[in-house]
Amino acid sequence: MGEQTFEEIAAQYRRELHLHCYRMLGSVTDADDVMQEILLAAWRGLDAYAGRSSLRTWLYKIATNRCLNAIRDGKRRPPAEPLPPFEPPEPTRRGDVTWLQPYPDEDLDDRLVKREHVQLAFITALQRMPPRQTAALILVDVLDFQLTEVAELLDTTPTAIKGALQRARASLNTPAALRDPAPRDTATEHAVAKRFAEAFVADDIATITTLLTDDAWLAMPPAPHEYFGPPAIAAFLRASASARTATLALEPTGANLHPAFTCYFVNGETRTNTGILALTVTNDRITTITRFLPSL
Incomplete structure (x- = not known):
């Protein structure tokens, strides 16, 4: 099988295999790394592939086992815990999946991905x-x-x-x-996300609190700090706002089919990307705020 044929095969299955690795590993960075191993293993194993199963099944066998190897061998290492530039309130708990990263909606086909x-x-x-x-x-x-x-x-x-x-x-x-699963109400999601974004950049903590469910969570991977309930979330947001020295800006994006925003600090002409903020919206309230901080 020639190289061009292999490139065509890789292109056909690359996106779904990458998403499979992301589900297994929880990290786009780790999925990128493992995909390189998968493609190399598939290329080297083409001559031995005897067609006993479909090509797709064979590729998933390689991909799944490479992901299991990465977990077993400790290649999926939690990133360094970032230190906040202020004294945060005591968290409700310390999260254990600090390597979690968002998956860009632009790489998902929501007609095919549930x-x-x-x-x-x-x-x-x-x-x-x-x-x-x-x-x-x-x-x-x-x-x-x-x-x-x-x-x-x-x-x-x-x-x-x-x-x-x-x-x-x-x-x-x-x-x-x-x-x-409940049907997705994208119009309501966007309306709630818009209200949240306006309140967030204005440090309007009172309005943000009204948008939260009573059992809402705030998580900030790779930081392990997690806050449960509107009072705890509000306390963290107030502490963060009081220490901020630059203007905060949000630009709409999408992650994991959640409404999401790219976060920036704006200081004069300088814009500094400070991560992705994703919201889980149920009915017309926010159940989870996930602020993905930049990895060190």
Whole structure:
């Protein structure tokens, strides 16, 4: 098989394999790194590929096992914890998935990717599972592989995959979201996000508080600090605003099919990118604010 043919194959499957690696690893950076290994392994293994399974299945076998190797070998290392330039309030808890990164909407086809399979809550839940349970859940419930196919991909038995799948489903905080997701109301999402952005850049903490559900969370990977409930979130936002020395600006973007914004500090003619802010909107209220801080 010639090089041009391989390039065509790689182009055909690159985006879905990259998204698969992101689901497995929770990090676009790590997915980029593993994809290089996958493409190299596939190129080297083309002569040995005997067509016993579909080409797509064979590529997913390589991709899944490379991701499992990366996790096992410690290649997915949590980034350094950033130090805030102010004294933050005591967090409600310290998050354990500090390597989580947003996936750009521009790289997703929302006609083909189900919202519930890329939302940040789901990606975070995947990171907390044992890796082989994560792989089983993604391959069966997200990608629709059969148990027998997944058993072959992971060099085990269908019975073992069935057990891993049951445990993975049970560990999800909101398993019903996979079976019966609520329809997306994009108009409401955009309206809520617009109100939030206007209040956020104005440091209007009172308005932000009215937009939050009673059980809302604020998370800031790679910082582990997480705040639960409107009072705790408001306390952190006040502390942050009081220490800011530059103007804050938000530009609409999209991440993981959430309404999101690119954050900037503006000081005269200088604009400094300070990360991505993504919102989870349920009905007309915000349930999660995820502020992705720049990695060191």
